[in-house]
Amino acid sequence: MAQRSGKLPADRTVHWRGDSALTDGFSQGVDLVGGYYDAGDHVKFGFPAAYAVTMLSWGVLEFEKEMVAANSLNRALDAIRWGTNYFIKAHTEPNTLWVQVGDGDSDHLCWERAEDMSTPRTASKIDASRPGSEVAAETAAALAAAAKVFRHYDSMYADLLLMHAKQIFTFADTFRGRYDDSLQCAKKFYPSASGYQDELLWGAAWLYEATGDQDYLDYVARNADAFGGTGWAVREFSWDNKYAGVQVLLSKVLLAGGGDGDYADTLKQFRAKAEFFMCACIQKNGGNNVRTTPGGLLYVADWNNMQYVSSSVFLLTVYADYLAESGDKLKCPDAEVAPAEIVAFARSQVDYVLGKNPLSMSYMVGHGDKFPTHVHHRGASIPSVYAVNDTVGCMEGFDACAASSPASPPNPPPPFVHAVTNSWEYNGVDHYRHTVTAKNTCGHPITYLKLRIEGLTGPIYGVSATQDKEMYGFPSWVTRLDAGEKLTIVYIQEGGPAAKIAVAQAVGATDERSRASETERKDA
Structure with missing residues (x-):
């Protein structure tokens, strides 16, 4: 969730991230808003992103029951769809695929939040004259694997994914060539050492998995x-x-009797x-x-x-x-x-x-008692845009990155389910009652909390408006939340439909850095 680009949903689980890169591709006449940032930077590299979606889809196909048991399936499906929606946008013509947004060199010179990006957002594409079989075939694999995932959940969407997957694979196979020869901007960061033949086999194998079409199995066998x-x-x-x-x-295929x-x-x-x-x-x-x-x-x-x-x-x-x-x-x-x-x-x-190693240290951030707290990630190392609304410039973020304590929480707040605790109609107007409980797990007092409320069509009572659109403060009588303390408030929304609400950010009294509190929504 922390890697998502574009307009973020209100029910996101990483509350310290905001909307970003809302005009990607516009200067070149294409809508490339959305998708995923690559790592700790803000370039959208299509090759590794497509691989990530392929693998996430494969994981759902193999371990769907386990994901259901862990209450993680819907989040996995949302993560896949976020990627595939972007790939569909990027496939603007049968033989054209936009495979990168942003410039790695200039992006890596800056340390700034995605919401403050000041570096060029140039988009790059492959086509018949500038082929890129690796990234095209991998994107086809991602779309085909996702199509098989969504076949039982959204068959029309699965059909759409398959249509693009087939076209992109045909493009990759017909116009063969290394993508890093066509795109020098990608070669420095994600060069294709193994060539494109493995991706052509991979793409065809996934199309066979998704369709059962023997032509794709024949392609793999012949090549x-x-x-x-x-x-x-x-x-x-x-x-x-x-x-x-x-x-x-x-x-x-062989072990299954084929x-x-x-x-x-x-x-x-x-x-x-x-x-x-x-x-x-x-x-x-x-x-x-x-x-x-x-x-x-x-x-x-x-x-x-x-x-x-x-x-x-x-x-x-x-x-x-x-x-x-x-x-x-x-x-x-x-x-x-x-x-x-x-x-x-x-x-x-x-x-x-996860920690059973000579250092007794978890290498998954947020898991266990001992784990990395200074991650190489711009957004996680600079105070959140909801806590410090002023722009953090290209070079200013390096100070936050080098700070002695992490700026954003290494273990962001857990997801919570939005529930309207009561609703009624008065004088022809719908009213909704919401209850929010916030718990301070920072270990020091929190002096400022914010709510993000989206979709309001009328007034809301019980919270304080701010200058930031969609951002509201807790009631004026709340001046601090001590370590370990819980706060429960009730507020009323006038006019429907019910708004989407999240606890967005909390700022501690000690260093005023961005600290998000653990939140949960309860029925009143």
């Missing part, structure tokens, strides 16, 4: 050797290198390469293993290694499930491995990330 799918034995799965993912997806006929030999080769990856991860590959740290963490690359850990764990887990469903085992050079043993290794990696 398996020439594109490296059955030749590359890899120990990495990432935004750049999709071979392991393709090999696992095609192994699924290995008869013309595709049998090719699918078996895919499985052999998938098992090389699995055996290398679990350290049973005859010496050709993925490196590990002294504490036992998979160590694929020096830069941002956790991305490789998480992607490897995902493939290990889904492959173990495929084996279990087929009653089979993983056949490694060092041993024959049962699915439960693969899952146990995957769990050890997750446990390491």
Whole structure:
């Protein structure tokens, strides 16, 4: 949620973020508002963003029941749709795809909030004369995977996603070429080391998953050797290198009983390469293993290694499930491995990330008692726009980044469900009663709180208006909220429909930095 660009919804779970980049693409005659920022910066790189949506969709497809049990499915669907809506916008013609907004060089020179961006928002596209098969095929994969996710929830939207996925894949395959040759602005930041053949196989595999159309499986089988799918034995799965993912997806077809006929030999080769990856991860590959740290963490690359850990764990887990469903085992050079043993290794990696490591430190921000509090993220390291409304300039944010205490909470407020606690009609006008409970978990007094209220069509009573549109203060009699204290207020809205409301920001008395309070909505 912290990475979303554009007009943010009122029910967002990261309350310290505001609307941003509301004119992306306009100067070039296209609407590119929305989508996701890349990392701690504000460039929208289409290649890694599409991979993220593909993986999130795959996760929903494999673990939908678990997400329902964890009350996380709707948020996952919203996150996927936020990405796919943007990809649909970016696909303005059958053979045109806008794949980047923003300039990495100038963006990285500044440290400012997304709401204050002052750097160029130039948009870049690929087309028939400037091909980019990697990013096009990955976008097709994302849309196809998402189409399969939404098939049971919104069939018309799934059809729309598939239409774009098919067109974009045809574009990627017909006009072949490396995207980082066409776009020098992307080459410095996300160069394509593995080429585009893995993405073409990946895109076709996902279109087969989403449609069951044998033409896409035939495409993968015909090109398996020439594109490296059955030749590359890899120990990495990432935004750049999709071979392991393709090999696992095609192994699924074989293990599910689809290995008869013309595709049998090719699918078996895919499985052999998938098992090389699995055996290398679990350290049973005859010496050709993925490196590990002294504490036992998979160590694929020096830069941002956790991305490789998480992607490897995902493939290990889904492959173990495929084996279990087929009653089979993983056949490694060092041993024959049962699915439960693969899952146990995957769990050890997750446990390491969450704190079971030599430092007893969680590497997931906000999880556990000890975790990073100074993250390389512009929005999270500068006081929120709701706490400090003045513009933070290009260079001014570096001071906040270097501050001794984090500016925005490393563990943002949990989501809450908006509920109208009562409603009635008086003199032909609808009225609504709301109750908000805010709890100060900062460890020091909070002296200023704000509510974000969207969709008001009439007056509201019980809160104080501010100069900022849609922002309201708590009642004037509330001067502070001490550490651990709860505050409950009731306010009345006149005129419908019921407004969308969130506790947006709280500022502490000690350093006046942005501190968000834990919030919850309760029925009165």
